[in-house]
Amino acid sequence: MSEDKSNKFKNEAFEWIKSILLAVVIAIIIKTFIFNTTYVLGNSMYPTLHEKDRLFTNKIVYIVDEPKRGDIVVLHAPDEMNKDYIKRVIGVEGDTVQIKNGYVYLNGEKLHEDYVAPNSYTNEELKIEVGKDEVFVLGDNRLKNASKDSRYFGTVNIDEITGKAFFRYYPFNDRFGTLK
Template identity: 65%
Template structure:
């Protein structure tokens, strides 16, 4: 084999190895993909949706109301849930008569279907380092969320879902307006 051919092959191998290492670093520390199972986030997310998740965002910042997050399931080891942050630390949340109140005001939940009733009877202040999460599907029993397991530690959040990349239909794109 000629020296020139050998050098070209080695350059290709190095390039492929660099690409693999960069991909592993990106997947481990910056972005991940999420596959939606179930309908707890319907109508925002449907079963089978595939999402990009930003893993870096909560290393440099805190979750905000309205963020769609991937979190370690508090009630099931080795399972992740996808939910929406409804209240953050020091917020007072109340669920009464089918409505969600944050700090005494009805929460504008533009992402829900009109007339959807939020089951539950909650009245609490969110502790420091915790968030209160709900699924967008508020039908009775449709979502295991903070109504069931209480506020979740921010440290259990694995990332923020930011972009739906599949299916390629009218819902393709950013998850935020």
């Protein structure tokens, strides 16, 4: 190989290595600070989410904004170390959440929950006022013992929320796409 071809090969190899390293650094930054993936274990969010669904979560949304009612969030499990839960925000700071006769009431009005399976009523009775920087979360599966949520562990500090789930990227079927 001539010296010119050898230098050209070395330069091209160096450019490839720089490009690959840059791509890896960008991927690490995105995964660490912006987006994450979540793998659903269990049926606490059924019928919205099914076991083995794979989701994208936005990790920075709550740096600039507060969780909103209806958001599907990933949070550190308040009752188990090194575990995360995925739940739906039902109440935010200042709200009163009441569960009676199987239905959820928000600030005295029955909540219309089209994401809950028909005839899937919660059997607990409770009334909680959501405090400052807290949210009340429930799994969409309201059957007895189907979800560990605010009925079980109370309200959650928003600092424990790690992201907002917004897109199901697997499985590739009719449920693929944005979450509601």
